[in-house]
Amino acid sequence: MRSLRLKMVLVMILMVACLMLVMVTFLTSRVVSFYMTEFYEQMEQSFTTGFLQQLQSIAAQSMDETAGAEQLKELVMAQSDMGIDISDRNVYILAQDGRVLAGSNSETMLHTTPNLLTAMSGFVGQQSAMMDRYMDLAVPITGGEYSYIVYVLDNRNTVNELTGEIVQIILSALGLGLAFCIALSVILSQIIIAPIERLTHGTQRVASGDFSEKIEVSSRDEIGTLTQSFNHMAQVLQDTLAEVENERGKLETLFLHMTDGVVAFDTNGQLIHSNPAAVTMLRTSQREMYYDRLFGEISPLKDLLKLQRPQFVEGSMQVGDLELELSLAPFSTEAAGGVIAVIHDVTEQRRAEQTRKEFVANVSHELRTPLTNIKSYAETIVQTGDELPPELHQSFMGVILGETDRMTRIVQDLLTLSRFDSGRMEMNFTRFDFRQSVQSVCKAEELDAQHHDHTLTLHDGPTATIHGDRNRIEQVIMNILSNAIKYTPDGGKIDVYTGIKGHMVWIRVKDTGIGIPEKDLPRLFERFYRVDKARSRESGGTGLGLSIAQEILRLHNGDIRIESVYGAGTTVTVLLPIAQEDLP
Numbered sequence: 001m002r003s004l005r006l007k008m009v010l011v012m013i014l015m016v017a018c019l020m021l022v023m024v025t026f027l028t029s030r031v032v033s034f035y036m037t038e039f040y041e042q043m044e045q046s047f048t049t050g051f052l053q054q055l056q057s058i059a060a061q062s063m064d065e066t067a068g069a070e071q072l073k074e075l076v077m078a079q080s081d082m083g084i085d086i087s088d089r090n091v092y093i094l095a096q097d098g099r100v101l102a103g104s105n106s107e108t109m110l111h112t113t114p115n116l117l118t119a120m121s122g123f124v125g126q127q128s129a130m131m132d133r134y135m136d137l138a139v140p141i142t143g144g145e146y147s148y149i150v151y152v153l154d155n156r157n158t159v160n161e162l163t164g165e166i167v168q169i170i171l172s173a174l175g176l177g178l179a180f181c182i183a184l185s186v187i188l189s190q191i192i193i194a195p196i197e198r199l200t201h202g203t204q205r206v207a208s209g210d211f212s213e214k215i216e217v218s219s220r221d222e223i224g225t226l227t228q229s230f231n232h233m234a235q236v237l238q239d240t241l242a243e244v245e246n247e248r249g250k251l252e253t254l255f256l257h258m259t260d261g262v263v264a265f266d267t268n269g270q271l272i273h274s275n276p277a278a279v280t281m282l283r284t285s286q287r288e289m290y291y292d293r294l295f296g297e298i299s300p301l302k303d304l305l306k307l308q309r310p311q312f313v314e315g316s317m318q319v320g321d322l323e324l325e326l327s328l329a330p331f332s333t334e335a336a337g338g339v340i341a342v343i344h345d346v347t348e349q350r351r352a353e354q355t356r357k358e359f360v361a362n363v364s365h366e367l368r369t370p371l372t373n374i375k376s377y378a379e380t381i382v383q384t385g386d387e388l389p390p391e392l393h394q395s396f397m398g399v400i401l402g403e404t405d406r407m408t409r410i411v412q413d414l415l416t417l418s419r420f421d422s423g424r425m426e427m428n429f430t431r432f433d434f435r436q437s438v439q440s441v442c443k444a445e446e447l448d449a450q451h452h453d454h455t456l457t458l459h460d461g462p463t464a465t466i467h468g469d470r471n472r473i474e475q476v477i478m479n480i481l482s483n484a485i486k487y488t489p490d491g492g493k494i495d496v497y498t499g500i501k502g503h504m505v506w507i508r509v510k511d512t513g514i515g516i517p518e519k520d521l522p523r524l525f526e527r528f529y530r531v532d533k534a535r536s537r538e539s540g541g542t543g544l545g546l547s548i549a550q551e552i553l554r555l556h557n558g559d560i561r562i563e564s565v566y567g568a569g570t571t572v573t574v575l576l577p578i579a580q581e582d583l584p
Contacts, residue, residue, distance in 0.1 A: 008192075012185040013178055020174040027170070028163045032130055035159045040126060043137045043152060046079045052139070060144035068146055069093035069101030076150055077104060088157045094149040096120065096140075101148070110151070113138075119149045195223040199230055211238035261324075261343030264331075265291040269301050272338060281343050283319055295341060298326060304339050305330050323347045355526075362528035367410065370403035413544040417527065420551040427469040427555060431579055434505050435463040437470060438498055441477045445485065453491045456481075461499040467579040468556045476549040476560075480509045480572045483545065487570070488513035503578050504558075510571045516564040524562055525550045 055072055062068025072093045092103040098116060100108050110116070115125025119138030128135045135154040141147065195218065202215045211234055217227045255262060261278030265271060269291035279286065282294060291301050298315035307313070312329035327342040377396040381388060388396075419425040442458045449456040466473070484494050488511045497508040516524070520531045527547045546560075553560050557577050564570040 008189040009182060009185045012181045012188075016174065016177045016181045020170055020177065024167055024170050027166050029130065031162055031166065032156075032159055035156065036128055036130070036135055039135045039154055040128075040137070043126065047137075047139055047150075051079065052141075055139075055141045055148075055150065056143040059141045059146060059148055062144060062146055065095065065146045066101055069095075069148060072141065072148055072150065073102040073104070076152075089152065089154040092151040092153065094151050096147040096149065098149075110153070116149070116151065119151070192223070195219070195227060199227060202230060202234070206234050206237065211235070259345070261341075261345075263289065263294075263341045263343070264338060265301075265341075266338040267301075267305060278341075278343055281319065281322060281324055281345055283322075291339065295326065295328060299328055301339065304328055305337070321347065323350050359527060363410075363414065367407060370407045373403045374400050410544075413548060416548055417544060417551065420548075420555075425551075425555070427472065429468055430470060431465050431467050432470045433463070434466050434473075434507075434576070435460065435498065437474050438463070438477060438496065438507055441474050441481060442496055445478065445481045448482070449485050449494065452485060452488070454485060454488060455493045456485075456496070457494070458496045459498070461497060463498050464500055464505050464578045466505060466556075466576050468576065469552075472552045473556070473576070476552050476574060477507060477509075479545040479549050480574070484509050484511040484513060484570070484572075487511070500578070501575075504575045505578055506573055506575045508571060508573045510569065512569045515566040515568050515570055516562070517566045521562060521564065 054075060058071050058075065059068055062071065070093075073091055076091050076093075090104040090107070092107070092110060093101045094110070094116075095101055098110070098112060098120065100110060113125075113134075113136055115127060115136050115138040118125030118127075119140045122140050122142075124140070125136070125138035134156055137150075137152040139150045141150055198215050202213070205211075205213065214231050214234070215227050217224050217231075255273075255275050258275065259277055261281045262273070262275050263271070263278045263282075264273040271286060271289040274286055274289060282289070284294075295315070295317075298317065299313045304313060307330050309329075312327055315326045315328065317324050317326065323346050325344045325346050327344075328339060329342075330339050331337060377399050381393060381396055416425070439458065442456065446456055481494070481496070488494060492512045494509065494511045497510070499506055499508075516531055520529075523529045524531075525546050527544055550560055553574065553576070559575045561573045561575075562570065563573075
């Protein structure tokens with residue numbers, strides 16, 4: 001019974017069967033009613049007043065009960081209006097007590113009917129029920145010595161035969177009607193159900209996510225309108241899902257690639273979502289992410305869930321060497337709720353803040369020392385006036401000029417780094433021979449090396465043309481050579497090598513100086529960082545040279561590497577890309 005087609009066929013069959021049943025009931029009742037009416041009309045036409053007087057006269061003259069009964073039977077059967085037919089309708093003459101005295105057939109015993117009982121009581125019995133299997137009339141005849149009852153009995157065979165014929169006709173019509181009904185119901189169900197089946201298949205495809213096919217509209221009726229509406233709904237749904245998928249893709253991309261960590265928990269503290277940044281910051285796996293374990297000390301989950309938007313809780317935590325700031329807030333939907341934790345890694349920010357503070361302190365310190373010296377010597381000159389010997393006056397002025405030059409170099413280096421940081425550093429890129437620049441720098445530093453009794457040796461190797469700012473590159477090489485000369489005890493040895501490796505040209509400066517402790521190597525490129533602060537200031541160093549060199553090389557896509565053994569010397573290597581035109 002799950003098939004709509006079968007239901008329609010059964011409904012049509014039931015409807016036709018009910019119709020035929022009503023017709024059978026109606027026709028049979030009408031036939032029976034007609035024959036009953038016809039019977040009693042015939043009896044009424046036969047048993048007129050004159051005919052009854054004749055019957056009474058015969059009964060009054062009768063000297064013998066049986067002979068009188070025979071005379072009465074013959075007279076009654078002579079009445080043509082009574083339609084006497086011994087096969088269906090019979091006449092009986094009964095005694096007052098119900099005995100059969102004479103009859104149209106040999107029947108001697110009759111069933112006592114209500115009409116007979118009425119006639120025995122002296123009244124005409126002419127009532128018959130629709131459901132009775134017979135029709136009868138009982139008329140009492142009195143007069144004389146004997147009393148009789150004229151009894152006419154119809155067994156309704158004609159009615160039953162006619163009713164049977166009607167039933168057969170109706171059953172035949174029912175069979176034919178059922179055949180037509182089944183055929184029409186199949187056709188009708190095909191007309192109605194086929195579009196519904198197409199809609200069902202279309203609904204299943206849409207439910208599975210297939211929007212590629214449209215359902216054919218084969219009619220303009222209500223089902224056709226429904227099909228058009230379904231196609232429109234599917235198109236709108238497809239467009240909506242595409243927009244939702246696009247937005248979800250954007251959110252997933254943002255969620256996966258955002259630098260801040262995001263973690264969502266349900267009301268039980270179980271993990272719902274987390275992005276890679278959160279896993280990296282918290283340094284744990286997703287299987288180990290529970291609210292109480294990670295953030296329970298900052299704010300209990302039950303307290304956080306009681307907050308109302310836009311309330312939230314801020315906190316901080318330390319994970320290894322990372323400093324994290326947290327924002328915890330509840331979220332809720334119609335189906336579920338929970339909390340979201342947004343994690344900010346402020347390690348670099350704190351380091352930058354600390355670096356800024358150290359930078360300001362270093363600049364203040366670096367400028368305060370020469371300013372103090374300048375002020376001290378200047379005050380001495382002013383206070384002593386002409387009493388100061390000329391040679392001391394000249395010496396004091398030399399110190400003042402030297403400290404002024406030192407401050408100038410600090411300010412120039414700071415301005416250079418500021419331009420690098422802001423991206424406003426102007427570079428004059430040209431093609432030039434790297435060997436010539438190295439030779440030029442070595443020649444310029446040769447005199448300074450001789451003052452310290454150093455042996456400065458240039459070992460020419462293969463070089464190439466590079467594309468860059470020649471002055472800045474020579475500034476880098478000069479800074480490295482100057483450091484080697486400064487931090488190598490007098491009488492040391494400094495070797496300069498050049499060569500080519502792949503698409504890079506390199507220069508290596510190796511000295512026999514004091515070297516650098518291993519713990520200080522990672523911090524050499526920090527601004528104002530100096531290994532030997534006292535000696536650096538004595539030699540006029542600012543602690544910014546390597547920082548500037550690194551920035552210059554970065555703009556040239558180059559690199560700088562420092563290797564050192566404390567007390568045994570330092571090796572500095574600079575790499576620069578060869579000009580594209582000179583690449584093999």
